[in-house]
Amino acid sequence: MSHLRAVPDPPDEGEGVPIADPATAEEAPTPVPGPPAADSWEPRRYPSTIGGAFYLLVLGIVFVGIGISALGDWREGVRWIGMALLLAAGVRLVLRRQDAGMLAVRHRLVDVGMLAVTGAALILLAGSIPEPPVL
Template identity: 40%
Template sequence: MRAPRSRGSQLYLLQLVVVAVGLVLVAVGPWRVGVVAMGLAFIVGALARSVVPIDHTGMLRVRGKAFDVVWMTTLGVALVILPILIPNQPG
């Protein structure tokens, strides 16, 4: 298996790995940490999408630059805020 050549594809692969780790954390117990990790991965992905040149975006590019940045930032912020807003449950 060959590593992705473009910087954007490498960052996208890193983002996928962090989201997968976050999903594992959600499944095994510390769900708040997992959800925050996924949210931070999307925020970093949005930042990467905004600074990586267009010819190096690779799989990081889905639609237009503005759409990608706004969507990933919104999703990331929502995932970071979610565990803060949900109160601890007894038991």
């Protein structure tokens, strides 16, 4: 594939010095590496960090909680979701940023605080909302 570049118009009479052609400069542009060869590339089939595995575990527990909420007792389902968020907060607190995978979104204390507060709030609200009166 040939490289296309814009060539400046020649200067009119009386104009200053023409613009230097960047292709003739001393330093040649460094080549950009292309994608790996098709036969050497294989898609990843597993999480690349331990935090990615915990993220999938937390996501699975949240889906269980949603299923319990949809099919049965909503309070129990919300408790499952709250516990999943507390688990995510604990894992994020322990793991380094490089190992935390998708659990690492912001600074460690911000991630842990938001996950822990949200998880605890869900558990407390599920237990404190009164049952509606039976008519």
